[in-house]
Amino acid sequence: MKVAVVMGGTSPEHHVSLASGKGIAAAVTELGHTAVPLVIDQQGDWAVGLHEAIDLLRSVDVVLIGLHGEYGEDGRLQGFLDQLKVKYVGSGVLASAVGLDKHLTKSVLRSHGIAVTPGVRLFGAETTDTEAAIQKLKAADVEFPVFVKPANGGSSFGVGRATDLASLADAIAAAAELDPQVLVEKEMIGREIDLAVLQFPDGRVEVGPSLEIISDPAQPFFNATAKYDADSATQFLIPAPVDPELAEQLRRTALEVFDVLGCTGLARVDFFIEADGKPVVNEINTLPGFTPASQFPRMWAAAGYSYADVVGVLIDTAVAKP
Template sequence: MKVVVISGGASPEHEVSLKSGAGIADAAASKGHTVTPLVIERDGSWAAGQQEAIRTLLDCDVAIPALHGEGGEDGVLQGFLETLKVPYVGSGVAASAVGMDKQLTKAILTAHGIPVTPGIVLRGADLTDAESAIQQLKAAGIGFPVFVKPNSGGSSIGVTRATDLPSLAEALSTAAALDTHVLVEQEIVGREIDLSVLEFPDGRVEVGPALEIHADPSQPFFNATAKYDSTATEFVVPAPMDADLANRLRSTAIEVFGTLGCAGLARLDFFVPADGPPLVNEINTFPGFTPASQFPRMWAAAGLSYADVVETLIETAVARNTKVRA
């Protein structure tokens, strides 16, 4: 098939997306597909020019929007592809948009009885008034330490751990430079567990082996440095756990995937406290997809190679498009 891999984008995750796109393109080519890369520059423009990009997309069998963050993972690009009537990998407009908005995701999951990490969203004047923020946190039953992050960000970019008023003020400023809405969440002491959800061409939705994150101990938490630049961060897959916990995480991951209307793939990030239920921290509707990223690591542990995962995504997107047209 003619496969177009789109990467780059205007979000702070531009470089990560380029690496994801390169890996996916190589994998698709290894499966015999004719692959054309399309890059979106940091300013949001098409490197090949808009008209050439449209011509390339209209001539393909399936597009893979391998973008992370704003403009690529939030439904904007998906809407563009829908307008062109180009089949594409992954979730549609609505699920992508909801998944990108962390607080909206939490609100929907909470309404469906799915436990999530407690947090509040701050905007406007509250982003420069840390004392007001503390009062809102108290009203929500949230105390220090907290994590402050852009509400629609990813890759831990702009995320800070705050332990008092001065560090909260600095953290709000850092996150507000990247997003007009800032999420402040209660720190959860417990295990960090990721699950990967993959849809197959016949409509089956399966969950790969769980992955546990042991972040670089020299870093304050699993930040961007620990994710991408550290050799001391350890990913344990399959993560050791009893059958009850494994089943609960798996069923929750599938429930979240269905509740949000996702398609193709997603990575669910959980906190598992020592007491209490697992908490959904966030969902990534197109997670990092370099050969070293968590999503392909989990499926490799299930015996599915990186190239096989990419091929599954392509075949699923084509099958779903065929059903829609029928």
């Protein structure tokens, strides 16, 4: 088949996306297909030109999206491909848009009885009024320390930890530079465990082995440096050492999140396990990082699927969609 691989984009995750896209394109070639790499630059322009990009997209059998963050993972590119009547890997417009918006994701999951990280959303003038933010946090029973993050984004860009009024103001300002919506959430003390969800061509949806993140102790939290620095001491434990009952609860919840949000193709669901053993959903990534070293392919490798195997499943599943 002829497979387009779209990468780059305007989000702060541009360079992560390029790495994902290059890995995916290499796997497409390894599988015996023809890879058509298409790069979107940081200004949002197609490197080959818009009209040429449209012609190329219409000429392929399927599109693999290696973009992360806004203008790639948020439903906009998915809608564009729908208009071109081109099949693509992953969730459609609605699930993509809801999945990238962390506040909206949690609102939907909470309404379905799924436990999520407690916090508040700040928007507009609220992002410059620290006292109003404090009052909102008090009303939600959220105390310091807190984590502050852009509501739409990933790879921990713009994420900060606040322990008092001054650090809260600084963290909100940093997050607001990337997104007009800012989340301020309770710091969760416990374990961080991720699950990979994969849909197969026959429609079945499976969850891979769990992954526990042991972040680089030299970093304040699992930030971009802990995630991507070549010298990072971050460890990934696969499968996560959890008892069978908790493992099954996590598996069922990951499938429920995938279903409730209307996802297709793939997703990574991230959990915190509190000290009492209760899991809460932190977020979902409908287009998780896909470099050969990323968590999603690592989890499926532990289940016996090579990087290329996973790419092959994604392609076949996308092509099988009506």
